[in-house]
Amino acid sequence: xxxxxxxxxxxxxxxxxxxxxxxxxxxxxxxxxxxxxxxxxxxxxxxxxxxxxxxxxxxxxxxxxxxxxxxxxxxxxxxxxxxxxxxxxxxxxxxxxxxxxxxxxxxxxxxxxxxxxxxxxxxxxxxxxxxxxxxxxxxxxxxxxxxxxxxxxxxxxxxxxxxxxxxxxxxxxxxxxxxxxxxxxxxxxxxxxxxxxxxxxxxxxxxxxxxxxxxxxxxxxxxxxxxxxxxxxxxxxxxxxxx
Amino acid sequence: xxxxxxxxxxxxxxxxxxxxxxxxxxxxxxxxxxxxxxxxxxxxxxxxxxxxxxxxxxxxxxxxxxxxxxxxxxxxxxxxxxxxxxxxxxxxxxxxxxxxxxxxxxxxxxxxxxxxxxxxxxxxxxxxxxxxxxxxxxxxxxxxxxxxxxxxxxxxxxxxxxxx
Numbered sequence: 463x464x465x466x467x468x469x470x471x472x473x474x475x476x477x478x479x480x481x482x483x484x485x486x487x488x489x490x491x492x493x494x495x496x497x498x499x500x501x502x503x504x505x506x507x508x509x510x511x512x513x514x515x516x517x518x519x520x521x522x523x524x525x526x527x528x529x530x531x532x533x534x535x536x537x538x539x540x541x542x543x544x545x546x547x548x549x550x551x552x553x554x555x556x557x558x559x560x561x562x563x564x565x566x567x568x569x570x571x572x573x574x575x576x577x578x579x580x581x582x583x584x585x586x587x588x589x590x591x592x593x594x595x596x597x598x599x600x601x602x603x604x605x606x607x608x609x610x611x612x613x614x615x616x617x618x619x620x621x622x623x624x625x626x627x628x629x630x631x632x633x634x635x636x637x638x639x640x641x642x643x644x645x646x647x648x649x650x651x652x653x654x655x656x657x658x659x660x661x662x663x664x665x666x667x668x669x670x671x672x673x674x675x676x677x678x679x680x681x682x683x684x685x686x687x688x689x690x691x692x693x694x695x696x697x698x699x700x701x702x703x704x705x
Numbered sequence: 706x707x708x709x710x711x712x713x714x715x716x717x718x719x720x721x722x723x724x725x726x727x728x729x730x731x732x733x734x735x736x737x738x739x740x741x742x743x744x745x746x747x748x749x750x751x752x753x754x755x756x757x758x759x760x761x762x763x764x765x766x767x768x769x770x771x772x773x774x775x776x777x778x779x780x781x782x783x784x785x786x787x788x789x790x791x792x793x794x795x796x797x798x799x800x801x802x803x804x805x806x807x808x809x810x811x812x813x814x815x816x817x818x819x820x821x822x823x824x825x826x827x828x829x830x831x832x833x834x835x836x837x838x839x840x841x842x843x844x845x846x847x848x849x850x851x852x853x854x855x856x857x858x859x860x861x862x863x864x865x866x867x868x869x
Contacts, residue, residue: 468856468860469852469853469856472852472855472856472859473837473852476830476837478836478837503863503867504859504863506867507831507859507862507863507866508831510812510866511730511812511827511831511832511862512832514810514812514813515726515729515730515812515832516726518722518725518726518729518738519722519723519725519726520722521722521725523721523722523725524739526739526743527721527725527739527742527743527746528718528721530743530746530747530750531714531717531718531721531746531750532714606763606834607761610758610759617719672719683722685832685833685834686833686834686835686836687834688834
């Protein structure tokens with residue numbers, strides 16, 4: 463039987479081995495209960511760490527940090543949103559479901575998105591679904607490793623409460639959120655793109671998408687590794703993938 | 706039109722949730738962690754000319770955040786060395802520390818007990834989910850050093866957490 467040292471076992475747990483090395487470790491694991499227990503120990507450790515630190519990434523970012531980046535002032539420019547927000551003194555994202563929905567309806571019904579072949583969004587069985595380049599970006603682009611000049615940028619990937627994988631996107635035409643369901647990316651909301659010319663909407667657009675994402679998220683956003691795993695599994699229901 | 710500078714800041718904005726998580730795993734409590742984020746953001750804004758567009762901003766920010774943390778740790782060590790005899794005489798520092806420790810979560814305590822060089826490796830690989838190569842580049846250490854620190858850090862964490 464092949465000896466598997468700790469470094470190698472941990473590299474296996476971290477997905478750092480090539481196919482042949484992985485096979486060797488798998489074989490050793492099958493034969494050695496002690497090694498299996500060591501691996502389980504490491505998986506528990508990873509789960510403990512993600513469970514403890516993961517939620518930090520889903521917390522609302524404190525104003526003082528936003529202020530460093532000048533985002534505090536820009537946000538205040540979005541008069542009606544922030545006024546309502548300040549009044550209620552509720553977390554940023556609590557009220558935004560409704561606002562996001564009405565914005566999406568306005569944009570869908572109005573000027574921006576042509577629902578036709580070749581556009582980023584089409585209709586399938588009565589639902590709005592991503593198509594073409596947008597669908598491809600949602601399928602294949604990792605938020606943690608995307609080309610700086612990519613036509614569509616993926617923001618955050620997460621599992622929603624129904625166990626679907628959802629991802630936020632931003633392209634030249636529009637920004638929004640899409641969730642994988644039955645092989646399609648259902649577009650659950652849209653907002654003006656970051657690149658849109660309508661300056662007064664731009665900031666609202668990005669914060670609304672982020673806020674809606676936080677609203678829908680079950681737990682923390684996927685980290686780079688979980689994102690890779692979800693993509694490798696074809697974005698099938700998250701329940702089976704996440705511990 | 707948006708200027709490149711605004712784009713830089715917007716990009717930082719989208720990184721903030723991850724930076725806060727990274728900072729939390731380095732620092733011992735939430736307030737310290739957000740202080741660390743703030744210092745790192747300020748340093749990044751000052752140094753933004755040094756960031757090369759097209760390279761990964763997240764890696765650059767992890768590196769800055771980590772360097773800010775190391776600076777802070779060194780400064781604290783110096784302060785502690787300067788004031789240690791006096792504090793030891795009063796016993797204040799020691800009691801205060803013990804109190805804080807008692808309120809800490811097991812995970813924070815276990816992470817806090819690691820040497821910095823192990824904690825930062827654990828934070829990048831196990832919390833942030835970076836590949837070994839990415840983490841080694843951020844920390845500017847060879848792969849072998851990274852894997853051995855990672856293994857030792859993990860073993861120490863497992864011992865502490867499974868005993869807790």
